[in-house]
Amino acid sequence: MRAVTERESEVLKSIVQEYIATGRPVGSRSFVQKYSFSISPATMRNIMYDLESLGFLTHPHTSAGRIPTDTGYRYFVDFLSDSYDISDLDYGYIRDDFMRSEVHLDKMFMSITKMLSSVSKLAGIVLTPNPDFTVVKQVELVSIDPETVLLIIITRTGVVINKKIAISERVTRDILFSTSNILSSEFAGFSIYDIKTDIAGKMRQKYSGSNEQICLDVVELALNSINEQDIFIEGIENILHIPDMIEKVVLTSFLRLIEEKKNLAEIMQRTMDSDSVQTFIGSEIDNSYVVGCSLVACCYKIGNKNAGVLGVIGPTRMDYRKVVPLVDYTGRLVTNFLSNVSR
Numbered sequence: 001m002r003a004v005t006e007r008e009s010e011v012l013k014s015i016v017q018e019y020i021a022t023g024r025p026v027g028s029r030s031f032v033q034k035y036s037f038s039i040s041p042a043t044m045r046n047i048m049y050d051l052e053s054l055g056f057l058t059h060p061h062t063s064a065g066r067i068p069t070d071t072g073y074r075y076f077v078d079f080l081s082d083s084y085d086i087s088d089l090d091y092g093y094i095r096d097d098f099m100r101s102e103v104h105l106d107k108m109f110m111s112i113t114k115m116l117s118s119v120s121k122l123a124g125i126v127l128t129p130n131p132d133f134t135v136v137k138q139v140e141l142v143s144i145d146p147e148t149v150l151l152i153i154i155t156r157t158g159v160v161i162n163k164k165i166a167i168s169e170r171v172t173r174d175i176l177f178s179t180s181n182i183l184s185s186e187f188a189g190f191s192i193y194d195i196k197t198d199i200a201g202k203m204r205q206k207y208s209g210s211n212e213q214i215c216l217d218v219v220e221l222a223l224n225s226i227n228e229q230d231i232f233i234e235g236i237e238n239i240l241h242i243p244d245m246i247e248k249v250v251l252t253s254f255l256r257l258i259e260e261k262k263n264l265a266e267i268m269q270r271t272m273d274s275d276s277v278q279t280f281i282g283s284e285i286d287n288s289y290v291v292g293c294s295l296v297a298c299c300y301k302i303g304n305k306n307a308g309v310l311g312v313i314g315p316t317r318m319d320y321r322k323v324v325p326l327v328d329y330t331g332r333l334v335t336n337f338l339s340n341v342s343r
Contacts, residue, residue: 025065117235
């Protein structure tokens with residue numbers, strides 16, 4: 001494919017911006033008049049034809065106007081959106097909303113998801129931290145019945161992890177209490193990953209033959225099964241009011257994706273290895289559940305470790321110049337907060 005000329009780039013940029021703003025196919029005559037291009041409508045039609053031949057534009061069967069393809073949006077995001085557009089008012093709202101959110105992590109992520117949805121007018125999504133990266137503050141064991149104990153892990157970031165444990169022998173309240181103290185003393189200040197891969201094994205050897213050994217053994221097994229990330233979604237009602245999204249195929253695929261949270265989590269996890277905002281446009285999502293949608297997402301960290309993902313999902317005709325900096329700024333706020341509270 002040949003290189004795009006400077007004039008073609010400017011025309012493509014303006015077409016994408018016009019279509020994002022109006023949702024209507026862009027015709028050559030009205031387009032030339034509105035954007036004051038110093039060329040004739042006939043020349044503009046030729047440029048549009050060339051851009052269509054290069055795969056950046058297409059035209060609906062019922063209209064002579066053009067609309068961007070996924071490739072056109074990709075070119076716009078990568079090369080043409082040099083001036084992102086999020087107002088100081090939005091930055092202030094995001095920052096203030098974040099500062100008002102509760103320290104308890106689940107409630108904070110719920111608040112962040114609502115804020116992303118409110119500012120973008122699309123759907124906000126947050127994939128919670130991988131439990132492996134959370135740092136333990138306190139551990140408790142509570143008897144539920146003679147054969148079941150509840151493992152409660154309280155982390156520095158406020159996340160509470162509960163896990164039911166089946167035990168083969170009945171243990172007394174005193175042993176549960178002493179085991180809780182041992183676990184809190186040995187685990188406090190370490191991540192669940194460090195505990196799984198190193199500390200739990202050493203602790204098992206250290207307390208071998210003790211009254212607490214049976215509890216320590218089953219706790220180690222329980223820790224190895226803690227690996228699920230939760231996902232929060234807000235703003236589905238926003239999507240239902242967007243003309244692009246109410247086509248049967250598009251809407252059905254979107255709602256199916258939201259229901260199948262495992263698939264959505266797998267899509268978001270693709271950004272876990274990146275330090276910058278990632279944009280997946282239309283077919284780039286590469287998932288049979290998704291038609292006509294884009295995802296803008298970034299990874300947030302705890303310290304220097306990538307922990308989770310937040311983002312915005314909506315139609316391919318979303319305002320990338322606003323959504324990209326929104327996601328980027330929110331990701332940095334969450335990273336700073338989590339890194340501070342986990343110290």
